[in-house]
Amino acid sequence: xxxxxxxxxxxxxxxxxxxxxxxxxxxxxxxxxxxxxxxxxxxxxxxxxxxxxxxxxxxxxxxxxxxxxxxxxxxxxxxxxxxxxxxxxxxxxxxxxxxxxxxxxxxxxxxxxxxxxxxxxxxxxxxxxxxxxxxxxxxxxxxxxxxxxxxxxxxxxxxxxxxxxxxxxxxxxxxxxxxxxxxxxxxxxxxxxxxxxxxxxxxxxxxxxxxxxxxxxxxxxxxxxxxxxxxxxxxxxxxxxxxxxxxxxxxxxxxxxxxxxxxxxxxxxxxxxxxxxxxxxxxxxxxxxxxxxxxxxxxxxxxxxxxxxxxxxxxxxxxxxxxxxxxxxxxxx
Amino acid sequence: xxxxxxxxxxxxxxxxxxxxxxxxxxxxxxxxxxxxxxxxxxxxxxxxxxxxxxxxxxxxxxxxxxxxxxxxxxxxxxxxxxxxxxxxxxxxxxxxxxxxxxxxxxxxxxxxxxxxxxxxxxxxxxxxxxxxxxxxxxxxxxxxxxxxxxxxxxxxxxxxxxxxxxxxxxxxxxxxxxxxxxxxxxxxxxxxxxxxxxxxxxxxxxxxxxxxxxxxxxxxxxxxxxxxxxxxxxxxxxxxxxxxxxxxxxxxxxxxxxxxxxxxxxxxxxxxxxxxxxxxxxxxxxxxxxxxxxxxxxxxxxxxxxxxxxxxxxxxxxxxxxxxxxxxxxxxxxxxxxxxxxxxxxxxxxxxxxxxxxxxxxxxxxxxxxxxxxxxxxxxxxxxxxxxxxxxxxxxxxxxxxxxxxxxxxxxxxxxxxxxxxxxxxxxxxxxxxxxxxxxxxxxxxxxxxxxxxxxxxxxxxxxxxxxxxxxxxxxxxxxxxxxxxxxxxxxxxxxxxxxxxxxxxxxxxxxxxxxxxxxxxxxxxxxxxxxxxxxxxxxxxxxxxxxxxxxx
Numbered sequence: 001x002x003x004x005x006x007x008x009x010x011x012x013x014x015x016x017x018x019x020x021x022x023x024x025x026x027x028x029x030x031x032x033x034x035x036x037x038x039x040x041x042x043x044x045x046x047x048x049x050x051x052x053x054x055x056x057x058x059x060x061x062x063x064x065x066x067x068x069x070x071x072x073x074x075x076x077x078x079x080x081x082x083x084x085x086x087x088x089x090x091x092x093x094x095x096x097x098x099x100x101x102x103x104x105x106x107x108x109x110x111x112x113x114x115x116x117x118x119x120x121x122x123x124x125x126x127x128x129x130x131x132x133x134x135x136x137x138x139x140x141x142x143x144x145x146x147x148x149x150x151x152x153x154x155x156x157x158x159x160x161x162x163x164x165x166x167x168x169x170x171x172x173x174x175x176x177x178x179x180x181x182x183x184x185x186x187x188x189x190x191x192x193x194x195x196x197x198x199x200x201x202x203x204x205x206x207x208x209x210x211x212x213x214x215x216x217x218x219x220x221x222x223x224x225x226x227x228x229x230x231x232x233x234x235x236x237x238x239x240x241x242x243x244x245x246x247x248x249x250x251x252x253x254x255x256x257x258x259x260x261x262x263x264x265x266x267x268x269x270x271x272x273x274x275x276x277x278x279x280x281x282x283x284x285x286x287x288x289x290x291x292x293x294x295x296x297x298x299x300x301x302x303x304x305x306x307x308x309x310x311x312x313x314x315x316x317x318x319x320x321x322x323x324x325x326x327x328x329x330x331x332x333x
Numbered sequence: 334x335x336x337x338x339x340x341x342x343x344x345x346x347x348x349x350x351x352x353x354x355x356x357x358x359x360x361x362x363x364x365x366x367x368x369x370x371x372x373x374x375x376x377x378x379x380x381x382x383x384x385x386x387x388x389x390x391x392x393x394x395x396x397x398x399x400x401x402x403x404x405x406x407x408x409x410x411x412x413x414x415x416x417x418x419x420x421x422x423x424x425x426x427x428x429x430x431x432x433x434x435x436x437x438x439x440x441x442x443x444x445x446x447x448x449x450x451x452x453x454x455x456x457x458x459x460x461x462x463x464x465x466x467x468x469x470x471x472x473x474x475x476x477x478x479x480x481x482x483x484x485x486x487x488x489x490x491x492x493x494x495x496x497x498x499x500x501x502x503x504x505x506x507x508x509x510x511x512x513x514x515x516x517x518x519x520x521x522x523x524x525x526x527x528x529x530x531x532x533x534x535x536x537x538x539x540x541x542x543x544x545x546x547x548x549x550x551x552x553x554x555x556x557x558x559x560x561x562x563x564x565x566x567x568x569x570x571x572x573x574x575x576x577x578x579x580x581x582x583x584x585x586x587x588x589x590x591x592x593x594x595x596x597x598x599x600x601x602x603x604x605x606x607x608x609x610x611x612x613x614x615x616x617x618x619x620x621x622x623x624x625x626x627x628x629x630x631x632x633x634x635x636x637x638x639x640x641x642x643x644x645x646x647x648x649x650x651x652x653x654x655x656x657x658x659x660x661x662x663x664x665x666x667x668x669x670x671x672x673x674x675x676x677x678x679x680x681x682x683x684x685x686x687x688x689x690x691x692x693x694x695x696x697x698x699x700x701x702x703x704x705x706x707x708x709x710x711x712x713x714x715x716x717x718x719x720x721x722x723x724x725x726x727x728x729x730x731x732x733x734x735x736x737x738x739x740x741x742x743x744x745x746x747x748x749x750x751x752x753x754x755x756x757x758x759x760x761x762x763x764x765x766x767x768x769x770x771x772x773x774x775x776x777x778x779x780x781x782x783x784x785x786x787x788x789x790x791x792x793x794x795x796x797x798x799x800x801x802x803x804x805x806x807x808x809x810x811x812x813x814x815x816x817x818x819x820x821x822x823x824x825x826x827x828x829x830x831x832x833x834x835x836x837x838x839x840x841x842x843x844x845x846x847x848x849x850x851x852x853x854x855x856x857x858x859x860x861x862x863x864x865x866x867x868x869x870x871x872x873x874x875x876x877x878x879x880x881x882x883x884x885x886x
Contacts, residue, residue: 010799010800010801011795011800011801012755012787012788012801013679013720013786013787013788013790013801014786014787014788015786016430016721020380022719024715025716025718025719026716028713028715028716029713029716029719032709032710032713032716033710036706036707036709036710037706039702039706040702040706041680043673043677044650044699044702045704046681047677047680047695047698047699048675049681050677050680050681050682050683050686051695053682054616054680054682054683054684054685055685055687055881056679057683057684057685058684058685058686064617064618064684064877065616065617065682065683065684066618066682067616067618067619067880067882067885068596068618068619068621068678068682069619069621069622069623069885069886070621070622070623070624070625070675071622072799074622074678075622075671075675076581076669078670078674079625079667079670079671082666082667082670083667086663086666087710089663089713090659090660090663092658092713093656093663093712093713093714093715096713096714097652097655097656097659097713097714097715098652099715100715100718101652117776139712160344162649166485166490166491167483167486167491168484168486168582169481170647170722172722172788172790174719174788177718178647178715178717178718178719179647179718179719179721179722180647180649180718181647181648183582183583183648183649184485184576184577184582185576185579185580185581185583186582186583186649188648188649189649201788201800202788203695203790203793204790205647205721205722205723205789205790206483206647206722207409207479207483207486207722207792208486209409209491210406210409211405212409212792212793212794213405213793213794213795213796216797232535275573279656296510308404308405308406309405309406309739
């Protein structure tokens with residue numbers, strides 16, 4: 001149920017960047033905010049001064065104040081001044097636009113790039129891991145993006161290729177960079193990178209239908225060794241745990257297989273998230289609920305309760321079927 | 334200069350009033366620009382209450398994390414209707430309506446150039462609005478697409494009910510009305526000015542309405558075309574935006590924003606004009622730098638046609654396009670700055686009369702600048718990548734549309750109500766309305782900027798706890814509750830002042846433009862004798878024969 005959402009304090013501030021593109025943007029943001037704040041103080045200052053003195057002057061019997069029709073030098077001054085500010089700002093903006101542009105074909109020297117194709121779906125994320133440091137990967141996972149952290153001399157940029165399976169979405173993890181949209185029929189590129197291990201949250205930032213609010217992003221940045229371990233685990237086929245055998249047979253006979261893939265089994269649907277290593281994820285339903293046994297059972301029983309309008313129907317499984325299916329899913333580590 | 338020399342229209346005694354059916358008939362068939370203007374305003378007041386109620390419901394739903402007060406689909410319908418209504422059936426009708434009332438009077442004309450077309454424009458706008466709201470009773474209900482309706486959410490695959498069709502057809506119909514209004518303003522201003530009023534001597538509001546109309550004429554057809562293409566997709570099996578069959582989501586965004594960005598200038602330029610009438614009269618000074626203001630208006634009208642893709646920095650255009658649209662967007666701030674500085678220079682050294690029109694004008698001057706400055710922040714393409722589609726943007730454009738457009742409109746309505754009805758609005762209620770709006774508006778929309786910087790996207794019906802968004806949402810909701818009564822007070826004031834208000838007289842503000850030379854309310858023919866003018870402030874010349882304006886202009 002949505003009420004039991006993850007209660008850990010989460011930081012998504014664009015002013016607290018953890019990677020190069022987000023840092024460049026923060027610099028520009030702070031600078032332009034300072035300039036505009038200066039203009040704000042000036043304008044409000046003049047307004048308040050005119051207001052106070054104008055009130056003091058007012059009186060019903062007084063004659064009209066002197067009529068001043070305008071002044072060419074003053075007009076030129078307050079045209080040229082702002083024009084100069086705008087010119088400088090345009091130069092600064094140009095520099096940052098070039099700084100944050102992804103450059104997947106020319107990674108920086110010494111870099112070990114990770115390449116992932118992100119496909120937006122109503123209302124979850126598909127991740128196709130393409131290659132890491134030149135090594136082909138070729139597995140698919142969902143909703144939680146794992147990336148390696150870099151270190152001095154070895155940056156580990158992550159190049160995301162963004163596509164959409166249905167409507168427009170937008171990939172946005174504020175501490176790692178600005179957002180880039182996923183448009184059906186177009187392919188976009190994006191670049192994120194960090195040296196600090198941790199979980200970075202975000203969510204879809206382009207309205208995409210009923211459950212736009214529950215299309216959350218979770219990026220797990222881990223040191224290279226831990227990341228390699230995760231890669232190896234994800235690339236392997238699904239576990240064939242004896243504890244889940246009975247449930248497996250039952251699961252594969254249910255309509256779940258029409259939409260979900262579990263690698264190494266006959267479940268090959270692609271409409272919903274890949275479940276091969278479901279238990280390796282911290283959350284369910286694109287961050288809607290924590291991935292606990294109780295939540296998983298509630299979710300499979302009736303997805304419409306936690307995420308009303310989502311595209312997974314409630315299948316009205318019998319208690320026995322539900323238990324077997326969930327038992328099996330629990331073995332997919 | 335000749336002023337009307339007819340008897341002030343005495344208010345008919347109760348027993349001599351015509352039956353209500355006759356009154357209704359008269360208002361329905363009227364082609365009088367003043368009555369049509371008032372009809373536009375009344376229509377907008379009705380819609381603002383509906384769309385405002387939707388806004389309050391959304392704010393209540395966002396009061397705390399994971400509330401289930403408004404279900405997701407209903408929430409999405411609310412923000413779609415709220416945005417569409419406020420832009421098309423509140424903002425534009427108010428501005429067009431007020432201009433409809435004021436422009437012919439200000440240029441000494443007897444009516445608009447095409448009175449019947451004028452009536453058509455109003456009824457098309459009204460019925461377009463009703464068609465959009467007809468979606469309330471169709472299967473599936475109102476659309477859940479947001480006011481900019483990004484494809485392919487609007488296609489049959491994702492929106493199966495007729496709600497989107499009601500929306501698109503309603504906007505086509507009301508767009509026709511808006512276009513005819515623009516044509517009417519252009520022709521009226523070009524050809525019906527009274528003797529002596531050259532184009533360089535029109536009141537500033539008239540000049541602004543001319544350029545607004547030019548903008549409407551340029552950008553409405555692309556919107557109509559895009560909506561028609563959408564209906565071709567939905568009803569006739571075309572694939573313009575149907576991405577499943579090779580259509581383009583990107584195309585819709587360009588077409589929509591080519592209309593959508595100039596639209597916000599269409600919504601704010603007339604408010605600039607209103608402020609430019611009110612600030613001089615209540616500062617008792619002539620408008621500072623009229624020629625530069627006039628040039629700045631034309632500059633805004635032109636430049637704003639080339640900035641639309643600043644809504645699309647995150648779409649993945651090229652670096653060169655990003656830079657172009659960032660630069661163009663920042664250029665708009667130069668003429669806008671010129672205007673602001675000229676208003677300040679008009680207030681400076683004046684003798685301020687703090688009546689209700691001036692209160693709202695000062696609200697405009699103090700608040701619009703903030704929306705303009707956050708606009709400069711958003712024009713910085715890389716910064717936009719972070720804060721676009723977040724509550725920062727929601728805060729920004731409400732700051733412009735309420736801090737700018739709504740304060741300007743309230744200023745204008747308080748200014749011209751005595752002329753339109755012959756009665757003064759209650760100053761006491763107006764002050765309540767102003768302060769509730771001013772404080773409630775700041776409290777609603779300032780915290781939204783913070784929520785956006787903290788990573789809160791717009792258009793989410795709920796959010797999880799622990800992200801640091803709760804406080805800002807609660808402040809915004811409190812602000813909305815503080816703001817809401819101000820609109821009710823306004824509605825109450827404009828209705829009850831019809832019989833409770835003090836009798837206004839012809840010229841209650843001691844103002845300077847032609848509309849104050851005739852009676853309040855003006856007769857159907859406006860002026861018994863068409864006036865002749867020598868300057869931009871004919872009534873100033875009349876009141877100060879020793880020191881007339883035409884000596885200086």
